[in-house]
Amino acid sequence: MARLNGTLSVGIYSVLVFMTQRLLWPLTSLGETLDQFQRFLASTHRIQNLFDTKPQMVEGQKPLPTPIQGEINLQNVTFSYIAGTPVLKGVSMHIPAGETHAIVGATGSGKSTIIRLLLRFHDPISGQVTLDGLPLTDLSYSALRGAIGFVSQDVFLFHGTVRENIAYGKPDASTEEIEAAARSAEAHEFILALPNGYDTIVGERGQKLSGGQRQRISIARAILRDPAILVLDEATSAVDNETEAAIQRSLAVVTKGRTAVMIAHRLSTIRDADKIWVLENGEIIESGTHDELTSQSGLYAALWRVQTGATSGLIST
Ligand SMILES: Nc1ncnc2c1ncn2[C@@H]1O[C@H](COP(=O)(O)OP(=O)(O)O)[C@@H](O)[C@H]1O
């Protein structure tokens, strides 16, 4: 027994030391637990906020009438990302089913924005976009996006095999279907030359492949689903001339029998398009076939002269 006379027996002292040691850890970890609990509360709060966010766009319910034709219509479309700075100003475009149309214009003129509206990543502020006569706002996302194959400006490949990357939009595709898509995209040959062919791992973001190879894999991915509409946003911007020629050959094949919308910097890529739309600062300033536009003295003719080296660079692109 401890007495209040300033002495402590050896037994009591040992018990005290023992108890202190036993209690130290629980007390320390209690602090940690409290800390973690606070963090958990903060994170849950943020996740809850995300769940509570209402989508700005309301998905439509309708499917597309089959067979899908692929007729696109933009009627007087105005759009801005930031209020007060319009990116598209009254754009009207009609793309009949089965035709190949091109959009050209300087960087920042709004080309990719037109594509984003077509895929309904945003809604126009005024005007309307229709597909086969139906406003995009009426269509379900699966109907709309299922009808469109999209090769974007920045190709995204996953860490996985070439085969998996091509089949990404159609996981149940057979080997024959995958190879046929790769052939149409002029990718089959180079894939076979890879160390493990279709089973080669492409690396994080496809880093083991060249820009042109990634591009052709993403074209194969887009056409595997056999979409009614094919959209290519600068699919040939980052490739050498030889690869461009290969992609060009593949595009001639894959745009047959479907509507195609192409954005290209190199005008040689799109000279065979049924119609070319020239965009400047969010407005369509010219449209027509390559021959029609080059015979006028507008922006397209000027760009064409620069790109073919017919002037000494007085006009900059
Ligand atoms: N998410 C965004 N937020 C704000 N501004 C954007 C966004 N995306 C594009 N913009 C602006 O919109 C304009 C058109 O961009 P974009 O359609 O990508 O042009 P293009 O494809 O013709 O180069 C540019 O001025 C660009 O800076």
Ligand SMILES: [Mg+2]
């Ligand atoms: Mg763009």
